[in-house]
Each structure stands twice: as structure tokens, then as C-alpha cells.
Amino acid sequence: MSQFDWPALMRAGMQGLRLTPEQFWRLTPAELRLMLGQGGAQAPLNRSGLDALMAAWPDGAGAGVGAGEKGECDD
Numbered sequence: 001m002s003q004f005d006w007p008a009l010m011r012a013g014m015q016g017l018r019l020t021p022e023q024f025w026r027l028t029p030a031e032l033r034l035m036l037g038q039g040g041a042q043a044p045l046n047r048s049g050l051d052a053l054m055a056a057w058p059d060g061a062g063a064g065v066g067a068g069e070k071g072e073c074d075d
Contacts, residue, residue, distance in 0.1 A: 004029070009032065012032075012036055013027070013032060013035075016036075017035055017036070
């Protein structure tokens with residue numbers, strides 16, 4: 001089991017982020033990491049990423065809504 005460096009985390013939360021003790025202790029470790037900029041989340045999809053997806057999965061003629069299939073909003 002990994003150990004937390006509580007004094008360092010408390011300094012980062014209460015001094016660096018200006019959290020109150022109550023706010024600090026209500027956070028989960030994941031929330032604190034995210035607030036400290038250590039979240040491992042991926043960057044949002046940008047235009048080049050969208051272009052790559054569109055090239056890998058092109059909409060061909062006869063595929064999906066608009067090629068004779070009814071969408072949810074169609075009457």
C-alpha cells in the first residue's frame with residue numbers, strides 16, 4: 001500500500017490552492033491530484049485528431065442516417 005505524504009499534500013492544498021481545511025479534507029485523492037495539475041486525463045480532441053478519425057472511419061455512400069434510414073427525429 002502506498003503512503004501519502006500528508007504534510008506535503010496539506011501544504012499544496014491549503015497553501016498552494018488556498019483551500020480551507022474543510023475543503024481539503026472533503027476532496028478525494030483523485031480530485032486533489034486533478035486540482036494540482038497531475039490528473040492523467042487526455043487532452044481534448046483537436047482538429048488533427050478529428051481528421052485522423054475521419055480518415056480512418058469515413059462515411060461512405062449508403063452508410064448510416066441519411067441513406068434511406070430514419071433517424072430519431074424523422075417522422
